[in-house]
Structures are given as C-alpha cells and as structure tokens.
Amino acid sequence: MTRGQKIEERFFKVLMFLSTFFILAILAIIIYSIFEKGIRSISWEMLTEIPSGGYYYGKGGGILNAILGSLALASGATVIAFFVGLPVALYINVFLIRHKKIVGMVRFLLDLVWGIPSIVYGAFGFTLMIFLGLQTSLLAGTITVALFILPIMIRSIDEIVRTAPIGLQEASYSLGSNKSETAFRILTRQSVSGIITAILLSFGRAIGDAASVLFTAGYTDHLPNGLLEPVATLPLSIFFQLASPVPEVQNRAYASALVLTLIILLVSLFSRGLGKRYHKTKINF
Amino acid sequence: MDDPIIVGIRNLNVTAGKNPILKDINISIPRNKITVIMGPSGCGKTTLLKCMNRLTDLYPELKVTGEVMIDNKNVLEAHEDIYKIRQQMGLLSQRPYPLPMTIYNNIAYAIRLRGVHNRREIHRLVVHYLQQANLWDEIRTRLKEPASRLSIGQQQRLCLARGLAVNPEIILADEPTSALDPISSQAIEQTFLKLKNNYTIILVTHILRQARRIADHVVFMYMGDVIEQGSVREVFENPKMEKTKLYLGGTFN
Numbered sequence: 001m002t003r004g005q006k007i008e009e010r011f012f013k014v015l016m017f018l019s020t021f022f023i024l025a026i027l028a029i030i031i032y033s034i035f036e037k038g039i040r041s042i043s044w045e046m047l048t049e050i051p052s053g054g055y056y057y058g059k060g061g062g063i064l065n066a067i068l069g070s071l072a073l074a075s076g077a078t079v080i081a082f083f084v085g086l087p088v089a090l091y092i093n094v095f096l097i098r099h100k101k102i103v104g105m106v107r108f109l110l111d112l113v114w115g116i117p118s119i120v121y122g123a124f125g126f127t128l129m130i131f132l133g134l135q136t137s138l139l140a141g142t143i144t145v146a147l148f149i150l151p152i153m154i155r156s157i158d159e160i161v162r163t164a165p166i167g168l169q170e171a172s173y174s175l176g177s178n179k180s181e182t183a184f185r186i187l188t189r190q191s192v193s194g195i196i197t198a199i200l201l202s203f204g205r206a207i208g209d210a211a212s213v214l215f216t217a218g219y220t221d222h223l224p225n226g227l228l229e230p231v232a233t234l235p236l237s238i239f240f241q242l243a244s245p246v247p248e249v250q251n252r253a254y255a256s257a258l259v260l261t262l263i264i265l266l267v268s269l270f271s272r273g274l275g276k277r278y279h280k281t282k283i284n285f
Numbered sequence: 286m287d288d289p290i291i292v293g294i295r296n297l298n299v300t301a302g303k304n305p306i307l308k309d310i311n312i313s314i315p316r317n318k319i320t321v322i323m324g325p326s327g328c329g330k331t332t333l334l335k336c337m338n339r340l341t342d343l344y345p346e347l348k349v350t351g352e353v354m355i356d357n358k359n360v361l362e363a364h365e366d367i368y369k370i371r372q373q374m375g376l377l378s379q380r381p382y383p384l385p386m387t388i389y390n391n392i393a394y395a396i397r398l399r400g401v402h403n404r405r406e407i408h409r410l411v412v413h414y415l416q417q418a419n420l421w422d423e424i425r426t427r428l429k430e431p432a433s434r435l436s437i438g439q440q441q442r443l444c445l446a447r448g449l450a451v452n453p454e455i456i457l458a459d460e461p462t463s464a465l466d467p468i469s470s471q472a473i474e475q476t477f478l479k480l481k482n483n484y485t486i487i488l489v490t491h492i493l494r495q496a497r498r499i500a501d502h503v504v505f506m507y508m509g510d511v512i513e514q515g516s517v518r519e520v521f522e523n524p525k526m527e528k529t530k531l532y533l534g535g536t537f538n
Contacts, residue, residue, distance in 0.1 A: 098345040167382040170340050171444070174376035175395045175451050178368045185394070190385040281385045281431040 031261070038258035041251040047259070051221045058246045063256050065223055066237035071263070073138060073217060073233060074207035077145035078153075081202055084146075085153035086195070090183035093161045094169070107158070114151040119211035121148040126215040139227040141217025148212045149202040156201055160194030161187050168283070192278035200271045204264050210235035234260045288315035291455065291485050292337060297351035299332055299341070306332050306347070308509045314502070316454075319477060319486045321496040321517075324506035325532070330489040331379075333506070334457050336360075337487070338374045339367055355455070372399065375448025375484075377458040377473075381440035383432035384447075388424055391432050391443055395450035410450065418446035419476050438469025445476065449484075456480065458488045462495070474499055493533065497521055505529050 001009070045062050052061035096103050125144030134140045164187050172182040188195070210233070218230030219240070234256055241253035292314040299307040307329045314320045322330050332341070339360055341347045353360040355373060363370050384391050392411040401407055411428075415421040420442040424435070432443055441461060448456060458477070462470035477486050477499055490496055496503060496517070503520040505513045505528075513520055513529045524530045 097343055100345055165382070166343060167378055167380070168384075169343060170335075170378065171376065171382040171384065171447075173340060173343075173368075174338055174371055174374065174457075175447065176368050176372035176398045181398075186384055281387065281433065283383055283385050283433045 034254055034257045034261060037251055037254035039255075041248070041255040042258060046252065046255060050223060055221070056240060056244045056246075056249055058244075058248050063232075063234070063237050063252075063259070065221055065232040066234045066256065067259060067263075068223060069138070069217070069231040070207050070234040070260070073141050073145060073213065073231060074203055076138075076142040077149060077206045078199060078203045080142065080146040081150045081153040081206075082199055085150055085198075085202075086157055086188070088154045089157035089161055090187060092158055093164075093187065094179050094183040097169075107155070110151045110155050110158075114155060117211070118148050118209045119214075121145075122212040122215050125212065129216060135228070136216060136218030136230045137228045138217060138224050138231040141213045141231060141233070142227075144212050144216040145206045145209065148209065149206050152205055153198055153202045156198035157191070157195055160191045160198065163194075164190045189278075190282055193275040193282060196271045196275040196278070200268060203267060207263065208235060208260065210239060234263075288318060290314065291316040291355065292487070293352070293354040294333075294336075295352040295354070297333075297336060297349070297353060299329070299336065299350075300348045301344075301346045305509055307336075310351070310511055312504055312511055312514055314485065314487060316485050317481060317483070318501035319481050319488060319499050320502040320504065321500035322487065322489045322504045322506060323491060323493065323496050324512075326491060327508075328506045329509045330491075330506055331459050334459050334487065334489050337455075337457060338371045338376065339363070340376075342367075372451040373453050374455045374457050375445075375451060375453040377441070377445055377448055377456065377461040379460045380464040381437060381444045383435070383440050383443055386432065387429050388432050388435065388443060389428040391447050392450050395447045399451055414446040414450045415443075417449055417476070417480070418442045419472050420446055436469075438465050438472070441465055441469065441473065442476070445473065449480075453484065455485045455487060458486065460489055460491065462490075462492075470495075505532065507532070 043062075045060060047062055047067065048064055049060070049062035050065045051063070052059050055061040092103055092106055096106075121144055125140060125147065128143070129135070129140045168186060168190060169182055172186040177186065213233050213236060217233055219232050219236050220230045221232070224231045238253045238256045238260070241249050241256060244250060244253075290313045292312075294310055294312045294314075297307055297310040298305070310333065322333060324330055332347070335341050335344075336349055336353055337355070337360065341349050349361060351361065355370065358370065360367070360370055384394060386394065389411060392414055393407050396407050396410050401410065412421060415424070420439060423439065427434075432440065435443060441464070445456075445461075456477075462473050465473065474495065477488070480486065481501075488496075488499070500517040503513075503515065503517050504511055505520060505526075507528050513524060513526045520529065521533065524533060
C-alpha cells in the first residue's frame with residue numbers, strides 16, 4: 001500500500017466511524033429524553049383508563065383510548081395492506097416477468113407514491129369519505145392508513161421476492177407448478193422472513209403517523225363502539241397533550257411517546273422471533 | 286440410428302435481441318439412452334435444454350421459433366398444457382435449487398403436483414425416489430430438516446429425486462456435476478447409468494471425459510450450431526468434422 005492509499009484508508013475509516021457514532025448518539029438522545037421525561041409520568045392509571053373530563057388540564061385518567069385505537073387502526077391497516085400488497089408484489093415478479101418495461105414503470109410509480117407526504121393521503125381519504133358518505137371513523141382512518149402504507153408494503157415485499165434466484169422459479173416450473181403455485185408456495189416461502197420485516201415496517205409507519213388520521217379517524221376521549229365511530233390514536237394524543245399549557249400534561253405526552261416506542265419495540269422483537277423460525281427453511285443461494 | 290426418437294427438434298432458432306443464440310438446430314434424441322450435448326461454454330447448450338421444457342419463457346429477451354416435438358406435441362406451441370408437459374421432464378440444473386421447505390416436502394410437493402394426495406402413498410413414493418437418487422440412507426433420520434441444511438452434493442441428489450418424483454420420461458441435466466465434489470459427481474453419474482433403463486437422459490456437459498464415460502449418443506455444438514451428432518463411438522473415435530476433431534483434441538474448450 002502506498003502512503004496515499006494509507007491516508008485514504010484512514011480518512012474513510014474515521015469518516016465511517018464518525019457517521020455511525022453520530023447516528024447512534026442522536027438515537028440514544030431521543031430514546032433517553034423520551035424515557036427520562038416519560039417514565040416519571042407513566043402510571044398504571046395512564047395505561048388502563050380513558051381520559052377524564054379535564055385530563056388535558058392535569059386531571060386524572062389515561063390514554064387507553066389512544067393505545068387501543070392506535071393498535072386497532074394500525075393492525076387493521078397493516079392487514080389490509082398485506083392482503084392487497086403481497087399479491088401485487090408476486091404479480092410483478094411472476095406474472096409480469098416477460099414485461100420488463102411495465103415492471104420498471106410500476107416500480108417507479110410505487111416509489112413515487114411512497115414519497116407522497118401522509119397529509120396528502122389524509123386529504124385524499126377525507127375526499128373519499130365525503131364521496132362515500134362516511135364520517136371520521138375507525139373505518140375511514142384504517143382505509144386511509146392502509147392506502148398510505150400500501151406502497152411501502154408492496155415495494156418492500158417486491159425487493160425481497162426479487163432476490164430469489166431465477167433458478168428457484170425454474171425449479172418450480174420444471175416440477176409442473178403453475179404461476180400461482182410458484183408465487184404463493186415457493187417464492188412466498190423463500191421470502192417469509194423478509195415479508196415479516198416488510199409487515200413490521202408498514203405497521204411502524206401506520207402506528208406512528210398523525211397527519212393521515214387527523215381528518216379521517218378523528219379523535220375522541222372514548223373507546224369507539226364500532227367501525228363507524230371516531231377513534232383516538234397515539235400520535236394525535238401526544239400532540240394534544242403537548243399542546244396543553246400544563247407542564248404535567250406535557251410530561252404525559254412523553255409518557256405516551258414512551259408507550260408508542262415500547263409498542264413498536266415489542267412488535268419488532270416478536271416479528272424478529274417469528275422471522276427466525278422461518279429463516280431456517282430459506283435457501284441461501 | 287434406429288432407436289425410437291423421443292425428442293425431435295426441427296429448425297429451432299433462438300435469438301436474444303439481434304444476436305442468434307441457436308441457429309437452425311435439427312436433432313433427434315433417442316429414447317432410453319443417455320444423450321450428451323457437449324461443446325465449449327457459450328455455445329448454446331443450456332439454452333437448447335431450456336427450449337425443451339420452455340423455461341425460455343422466463344427470459345423475455347429470448348425469441349424462440351421452430352419445433353420441439355415431444356411425444357408428437359410441439360412444446361413451443363403449448364398453452365395451458367405447458368405445465369403438464371413440463372412434468373414429462375425432470376430438471377437438474379447447474380447448481381441445486383432445493384425448495385425452501387423440509388427435505389421430505391421437497392419430494393412430497395412434486396408428488397402432490399402429480400395429483401397424488403393419499404398420505405401413505407406420498408410417503409411410500411418419497412422413500413422410493415430418495416432411494417433411487419441414492420440419498421435415502423444418508424438422510425432417513427433427517428426428513429423433517431430444512432433442505433438448506435444438506436451439503437451441496439446431497440442437495441443435488443435431492444433435486445434429482447424431486448425431478449424423478451413428477452414421474453417424467455426424460456431427465457434434463459444441465460452440467461449437473463459442475464458445482465459438486467468428485468465423490469458426489471460420481472454418485473450422480475452412477476445414478477444416471479442406473480436410471481437410463483427407464484428414462485431418457487439428456488445431459489449437457491463440457492467435461493469430455495464425463496461425456497465419454499456415460500454417453501450413448503452425442504451432440505456436439507459450437508457457437509449456436511450443431512456441428513456433429515451420432516453415437517458416442519462415431520463421434521469420439523471417428524469424428525467427421527474438423528471442429529469436432531479440434532475440440533476433442535483439446536485445441537479449444
């Protein structure tokens with residue numbers, strides 16, 4: 001190695017170390033501040049009760065409405081997006097294999113809609129609601145969030161399925177499988193662990209987004225009795241608590257953020273465990 | 286050549302864009318024999334094999350014209366029945382592609398596609414095909430393990446068993462030993478010799494010694510053309526074409 005190469009190597013090594021350190025530090029600060037401010041206000045009452053009158057001015061109650069609301073809405077949206085998204089991703093990779101140009105265009109369009117801010121989905125969802133005669137409700141919120149995470153779901157699954165080698169498809173066809181068998185029985189199995197990651201990614205986006213549910217799911221201090229009633233969500237709950245003039249309530253916002261973070265953490269750990277179980281049958285090419 | 290013909294290829298042309306891959310191929314492949322297609326890398330051997338079970342469908346850049354007759358049916362003109370036609374041919378590729386499931390299910394999947402759903406019958410057949418592929422004794426206690434845990438040589442024999450499990454008449458093998466160690470390669474070759482009583486084997490290889498060891502019938506290809514075809518004795522001991530002589534002499538490969 002020449003002197004120049006040595007300097008170059010050292011320079012990039014330091015650069016990579018600094019970037020990594022920087023990212024990790026920011027992450028640590030975020031998590032620390034949420035914990036530090038949130039842990040003091042978190043209580044059993046907060047997790048198990050709905051807000052009492054005057055909750056936002058420091059009186060008792062909790063955010064159960066938002067916790068359950070967010071879980072229901074995000075799970076519903078993720079399920080819808082999965083059952084629509086998986087077939088689309090498989091269709092792109094199996095049925096459109098001879099149409100490279102169309103596939104390229106579909107991927108480009110999906111990447112484009114992936115980038116649309118969630119507030120635009122919120123506005124679109126709102127227009128759709130007026131058209132369908134729906135009011136702000138769990139149903140309207142779920143559908144809007146499902147639309148919002150659909151491109152994420154499709155493209156993440158697509159990228160995983162794409163990595164399966166063509167030889168695996170050849171093997172499947174050579175046994176006499178048709179296209180849907182190749183897609184659903186072979187490629188899906190090969191991609192299970194990646195598909196679980198895609199679901200997790202979509203769920204995380206769904207549960208963390210405020211703008212798309214603002215006009216569509218609405219907000220309420222009560223638990224909804226059905227799909228057609230408004231529902232509270234954690235991001236909006238955090239927003240309303242932060243907007244309170246009372247410092248104690250602001251701290252509750254951090255406690256709510258902590259709850260949101262913990263939900264995402266638990267879902268990640270669970271899905272990782274699930275992914276590992278299926279990882280064993282995956283063939284590494 | 287008086288043997289009955291199982292695969293008849295006539296005027297087969299394959300192009301990728303403007304580049305010809307196969308030029309006007311005409312060959313006949315005898316039933317229950319080992320036919321070896323040999324030639325240097327890039328001569329179109331693999332493409333020729335893929336035309337037979339129409340895996341060329343997966344490659345949008347390939348344009349295929351001509352006739353590939355198998356049991357009096359033109360494979361290239363098949364529509365929905367292509368899936369059934371493919372079951373007449375078991376495929377063994379350059380490197381093994383086991384399915385992402387257990388060892389047992391790799392074979393059972395193929396058997397179910399054949400329309401067998403009785404669990405006992407499936408089990409009997411799984412054992413039968415694993416034995417035929419010389420794999421049963423090594424893995425009889427590991428049937429529930431993922432196929433990914435097998436060694437490459439074992440995976441390739443699993444793929445052979447799976448290919449046999451669709452009950453084909455023909456086995457298409459595309460340099461099936463190129464990724465294997467010598468012992469596994471030998472196991473595959475010996476299985477082929479055992480299988481040729483009941484199956485027609487079409488083997489693509491660029492290993493001359495392998496061709497000589499197991500071939501009955503030889504097709505020599507060069508740059509997308511069939512240069513010479515005939516019995517192994519004719520081609521190896523008395524080649525007619527200059528290119529064949531040069532290839533056998535090791536001038537190029």
